Amino acid sequence: MTATLPIAPASALDALDALESEAIHIFREVAGEFDRPVILFSGGKDSTLLVHLAVKAFAPAPVPFPLLHVDTGHNYPEVIDFRDRLVERLGLRLEVAHVQDWIDDGRLVERPDGTRNPLQTVPLLDTINEHRFDAVFGGGRRDEERARAKERIMSLRDSFGRWDPRKQRPELWNLYNGRHAPGEHVRVFPISNWTELDVWRYIQREGIELPSIYYAHQREVFRRDGMWLAEGPWGGPRGDEALVKKSVRYRTVGDGSCTGAVESTATTLDEVIAEVTASRLTERGATRADDRLSEAAMEDRKREGYF
Amino acid sequence: MTRDLLRFATAGSVDDGKSTLVGRLLYDTKSVLADQIEAVQRASVDKGLSTPDLSLLVDGLRAEREQGITIDVAYRYFGTPKREFVLADTPGHVQYTRNTVTGASTAELAVLLVDARNGVVEQTRRHAAVLALLRVPRLVLAINKIDLVDYDEGVARAIEKDFDELARTLGFASDAVVTIPVSALAGDNVVERSERTPWYEGPTLLGHLESVPVTGPEVAAPFRMPVQYVIRPRKDELHDYRGYAGQVAAGTVAPGDEVVVLPGGARTTVAAVRTADGPLDSAAAGRSVTVLLDDDIDISRGDVLASAAEPPRVTDELDATLCWLAEKPLRPGARLLLKHGTRVTQVIVGAVGERLSLDSDVPLWEPAPEQLGINDIAHASLRTADPLPVDEYADIRATGSFLLIDPPTGNTLAAGLVGTPLAVAR
Numbered sequence: 001m002t003a004t005l006p007i008a009p010a011s012a013l014d015a016l017d018a019l020e021s022e023a024i025h026i027f028r029e030v031a032g033e034f035d036r037p038v039i040l041f042s043g044g045k046d047s048t049l050l051v052h053l054a055v056k057a058f059a060p061a062p063v064p065f066p067l068l069h070v071d072t073g074h075n076y077p078e079v080i081d082f083r084d085r086l087v088e089r090l091g092l093r094l095e096v097a098h099v100q101d102w103i104d105d106g107r108l109v110e111r112p113d114g115t116r117n118p119l120q121t122v123p124l125l126d127t128i129n130e131h132r133f134d135a136v137f138g139g140g141r142r143d144e145e146r147a148r149a150k151e152r153i154m155s156l157r158d159s160f161g162r163w164d165p166r167k168q169r170p171e172l173w174n175l176y177n178g179r180h181a182p183g184e185h186v187r188v189f190p191i192s193n194w195t196e197l198d199v200w201r202y203i204q205r206e207g208i209e210l211p212s213i214y215y216a217h218q219r220e221v222f223r224r225d226g227m228w229l230a231e232g233p234w235g236g237p238r239g240d241e242a243l244v245k246k247s248v249r250y251r252t253v254g255d256g257s258c259t260g261a262v263e264s265t266a267t268t269l270d271e272v273i274a275e276v277t278a279s280r281l282t283e284r285g286a287t288r289a290d291d292r293l294s295e296a297a298m299e300d301r302k303r304e305g306y307f
Numbered sequence: 308m309t310r311d312l313l314r315f316a317t318a319g320s321v322d323d324g325k326s327t328l329v330g331r332l333l334y335d336t337k338s339v340l341a342d343q344i345e346a347v348q349r350a351s352v353d354k355g356l357s358t359p360d361l362s363l364l365v366d367g368l369r370a371e372r373e374q375g376i377t378i379d380v381a382y383r384y385f386g387t388p389k390r391e392f393v394l395a396d397t398p399g400h401v402q403y404t405r406n407t408v409t410g411a412s413t414a415e416l417a418v419l420l421v422d423a424r425n426g427v428v429e430q431t432r433r434h435a436a437v438l439a440l441l442r443v444p445r446l447v448l449a450i451n452k453i454d455l456v457d458y459d460e461g462v463a464r465a466i467e468k469d470f471d472e473l474a475r476t477l478g479f480a481s482d483a484v485v486t487i488p489v490s491a492l493a494g495d496n497v498v499e500r501s502e503r504t505p506w507y508e509g510p511t512l513l514g515h516l517e518s519v520p521v522t523g524p525e526v527a528a529p530f531r532m533p534v535q536y537v538i539r540p541r542k543d544e545l546h547d548y549r550g551y552a553g554q555v556a557a558g559t560v561a562p563g564d565e566v567v568v569l570p571g572g573a574r575t576t577v578a579a580v581r582t583a584d585g586p587l588d589s590a591a592a593g594r595s596v597t598v599l600l601d602d603d604i605d606i607s608r609g610d611v612l613a614s615a616a617e618p619p620r621v622t623d624e625l626d627a628t629l630c631w632l633a634e635k636p637l638r639p640g641a642r643l644l645l646k647h648g649t650r651v652t653q654v655i656v657g658a659v660g661e662r663l664s665l666d667s668d669v670p671l672w673e674p675a676p677e678q679l680g681i682n683d684i685a686h687a688s689l690r691t692a693d694p695l696p697v698d699e700y701a702d703i704r705a706t707g708s709f710l711l712i713d714p715p716t717g718n719t720l721a722a723g724l725v726g727t728p729l730a731v732a733r
Binding site: 013014015017018019020021022024025028029031032055056057058059060061062142143146149150156165166168169170171172173174175177179180181192193195197198281 | 310311312342364379380381382383384386390391393405406408409412413535536538539540541542545548552553554582583584591593594595608632644646647648649704705708709710712716717718719722
């Protein structure tokens, strides 16, 4: 006995519409199944995209989640300004966890290299516990890094906030299983299936405003480990590292100590997209020093509870 | 510029070169950037290899690199001027069923690898049966390592013939399966046409992936939409706004359509189909929308909006096929949770029926085992606490599928398919 498998006609959705619909579906699943979700927000392009998609998922009602910014204290002023304007314009609630508070009361110790990116994990987990957040949205994408390629869209974290890649739940169809015990939470990645170029094309299509540092501008930078870093309260430049003025832009927004700028003259979205298309480096390879620490730097941080 | 998206999965046994094939696809479509290649070159030199090991591009976990195997499904992205691709890269290791089910559940096409030296082996039959069970609409049989059989046409034709017989038995239509001889290591017929297989006239693997029609998620089926969330703005100017948010799971919906709300059974008419960007003339499967209705009916998360003319069956007694994915065995009488669409309800597992045996040349249903273990596929009868609007999985994937969840741990135990989607001999 045999049956013939059906072949349905082509779907009309283009790639960006399909990705948008998937992300909106994920936001609505979480709103329907969890009590206290929160959106991690850094002011970067991916988390700004998340907020835009959340607005679209619940329109014309307001976004039913607050934002959480884990602030390393090593910020670009343009990003903080952008964050505050966005929150104001959309009428969102913003929680800020200042890494400095954890250093001041001794729960964290400043690292010798001055970078605070790895120090974000403890303030993040403490804040999740304190507010009893049960679903934490992040802008992580599987194309960013090999360990992130293994991440589920809804990913359980134990009561220590840890990720165990060998114990992930299978993710079948679009039936997401977000069940968790008290004290555990779920990380949710609505833009898992987007690439850096998808993000930029969508930002262009939707006219999404970003912090100005994503576009080429004149900035005083210095060279360290092959990256152009900006001066900042984290202790750069040191010794014989000389500041020079360059036309640069950022591909990611993170802690100032480890996020490099790229030389660029791209001042418009068209120019940025052309530059990203032609680039021979990934965004993390180009501009994130912390991923260069070891072969498995991201996996190790994620296991500890980093997003 | 509009390009569509093809979601596909790989399958095949250990050491038949899946990671290398995926690495080759990424490398030859220039989807791998210089820093990633440098990292692979460094790691290959460290391992004492003379050429870069492309599988290192995709094996992302520490343990995978240490053991040289792929442990878990990973997702890869690449694009060409014609199309964007999401690839579920599944491991071929012992946990075959679990991983193949995970990768295949959302795939519109699967690339099944065989080693040209070994041809169709037990693992090929298992994977093909699971892909047929999951109703993956299209299949590519990639005969890999064709360089190791001296690009011999006879070898490839024999494997193709063997596989065609299997595919027919499993219910794949003849135009749904394409066979391509490749060498992932040397790059033959993956992205570039090979001059060493002059007898092969079909497309390269990438050429086929770029041109195969994207099977939309059941656009032609009757309308189904599980309600995810009720949108009530509670603002003065939108005082009476009540929008039902969801992703169209099958068919299309348009203003004026008559719909039924299930399991309750109330009927009404669609007043508007909206997104945040405004009203739509119609929305097809895959699109997330908000539906407004003519009548004020009590509707909440878990309900399903469906075509009034062709509604799903509403039942609390399910005959289903289960793919058991967990270490913890299933015993008849177990009380579990079931997630169908946007509804979670309690379920009691009744009798476990026949189990699919994948050990012989063709899959066979064999007498019921006492309990189900990891990777078992079997029929079971289930009784649910709430009535569910279901379709046969063979007709509509979205409303014919469900999860079984372990109440104490919350773990996903099984993939469930309503009915008997694999019609093979008993």
